Amino acid sequence: MRKLLLPVSLGLCLFASAQKKNSPAYFAATITAEDMQRHLYTIASKEMEGRDTPSPGLEKAADYIENHFKSLGLLPGNNGSYRQNYPLYKDSMTSSSLKVNGTAFNITKDYQPIPSMSHTTELRFSEVVFVGYGIVDGSLDAYKDLNVRGKLVMLLDGMPADYKPTATGFNSPANVLSRVARAQEKGAAAVLIVYGNYPRQSFNASGSYMLNQYVAGIYPETFSISEGVAASITGVDGILGKMKASPLASQTYKANIDLSYIKTTLTASASNVLGMIEGTDKKDEYVFLTSHYDHVGKRPDGTIYYGADDDGSGTTGILELAEAFAKAKAAGKGPRRTIVFMTVSGEEKGLWGSNYYSNHPVFPLDKTTVDLNIDMIGRIGEEYLKDKDSTNYVYVIGDDKLSTDLATITDQVNKTVKMKLDRKYNDLNDKNRFYYRSDHYNFAEKGVPIIFYFNGVHADYHRPTDTPDKINYKLMAKRGQLVFYTAWEMANRNDMLKRDLKLEKP
Incomplete structure (x- = not known):
């Protein structure tokens, strides 16, 4: 296995004590708890009505995401459109x-x-x-x-x-x-x-x-x-x-x-929302950053399932990651590979949006080096409530599958973020089967290496009480920064990730 060679700017930042202007650390620091809170209180608001697929609330959320992408100057990710619509029956x-x-x-x-x-x-x-x-x-x-x-x-x-x-x-x-x-x-x-x-x-x-x-x-x-x-x-x-x-x-x-x-x-329809930052010398290769912006809607009596953590937190992470990379691009530090920011719908119904994308890809899947998927990064999971690392951990799922590069890169960039990386759910015999339960899996089935970032379940999971006031925004921002550094490395390294491991199923 070859030694990991980070881009010079990232290599320097790993050991820098200050945030040198226009360094990866400088742009990572723009992912803030304050901005995440502002976005999430909109995405998980009463007006979004739980973001069921399909529903008017889901469309409001899609509009919010699209408008944010436009405000950052992101290019539309689907042949001139920010939407990839798919039919429902x-x-x-x-x-x-x-x-x-x-x-x-x-x-x-x-x-x-x-x-x-x-x-x-x-x-x-x-x-x-x-x-x-x-x-x-x-x-x-x-x-x-x-x-x-x-x-x-x-x-x-x-x-x-x-x-x-x-x-x-x-x-x-x-x-x-x-x-x-x-x-x-x-x-x-x-x-x-x-x-x-x-x-x-x-x-x-x-x-x-x-x-x-x-x-x-x-x-x-x-x-x-x-x-x-x-x-x-x-x-x-x-x-x-x-x-x-x-x-x-x-x-x-x-x-x-x-x-x-x-x-x-x-018949009805729903959409995935895609924005992108075009790469330079490797612009025909792609790094995907994904989350799902839908949740489970509301009860007939009007009770709303707000879905702040699931997956308003991941969607907020995508908005912040897009902004950080857009600022880097504006400063002349754009990525070598094209980065696609995609929020999908229908995850709660059976990974619909990512299923549709993986079978109708806008960009070649064999040129998609990785999918970094964020699903629930805003809370402390039930297994960590009394743990000494409760405010400094994240579950990293899938970095032992499909590519031997994944774990190496993750560990290297984590020297900057210094989080506890819990890989317990990589176990093929995990009874929760988390690896198979979020949108990254539809990429993995097509052979695309993935990493899934996750905080674990908690008492408010899939309940109306999953609200934005219960989010740990500082922890959420730090998890978002880990994804940023990982995406930066994968977008700028010389080679696409190896695909040297077979996807095993229990």
Whole structure:
């Protein structure tokens, strides 16, 4: 491994006791607690209404960010525009029906469509294939010796008493998505899932917004049904209990089934906000600094989730970093590589904005040397409340993956900032899976080296009490300065970061 060679100006500042004018330390010092407080009290204000994706409050926040970029003289980051818009789709059911041998059943009392797995259609079947719990996992195969291609499948909620899934959580073969996916793989046209919690109190006919309705394949039409509906098909009362007591064999039941589901689709959009400072001799290579400016919005009763730390703090950090680099550019100390400042939306809904960018990049991903992502840098996390370093730490996540340059550079620049760098969440077996839960991951999946800066969760995480008055602005500014020094080095070094480590997944 070659020895790290810092640019002369940064190398000097590492050992300078004063902030020499127009040095990296001079510009880093423009990232202040006072400026961060001013920005955050706007971004996490009542007027922004929790910045849900999509929402008028989100648009107000995007306008604020764009106007700040313009005021600094940043160039628009998307072919003449500061916005990268992406479409959103929201399905709403207009009607549905379920009949067994001519008998109509009632929605909510007897059955409910699963909107995320249902499509406008009318289907009629003369038989139903019962597949027990519908689990496929190792030697357990609910579809063994069964042909369900083009047929209606019925499966039960739950799992065998002696069965232990080979994976847990979202990846478990026993969760509903996995079981419907297995039915899809076997060619099923529709799925009925028997639940014991009927009648139900309500049904939300309006779905949630989704990022993409153009998919390579669709799920089978999927309804949940009561044990009463199941009995009308099979002749077996209390089928869930009987399956637990003595497993029922998979078999085909003759019954005339009518299924219908009619929906309409609303379209909306949200945007990522991009500003950039063009580089000099390496302007066709890119350093990305990212945060997400959305949060989770407000409750129906009007209670606002302010999202000051999550991720108003990171977004404020981007605004301050942009200003520091803009001042450096104006002083003739602009970066060699182009720096792109991008605040994304839809993170709380499933990393939407960064997902869209990574699949529709404005700048070549193979020329993007790094993404430094800031998500929650304004608080003291619960693990540090009583720690001696509570006001001088940050979690650094991902600097041991994809590139061996990441950790070396981080440690080198930290000789200036002198923070405790906590890397505990680099562990692939971390149960929190933080590495996979913020926008940097969509860059990492494309092979771009990343670092994720994070303060840890706290009592106000995803609560209405995550407000700007609880932010430690001095600590937040110091964390922002660490990102500044790191970005400065990565924007000015001779070589792009090596991509010499494989991205491993647990």
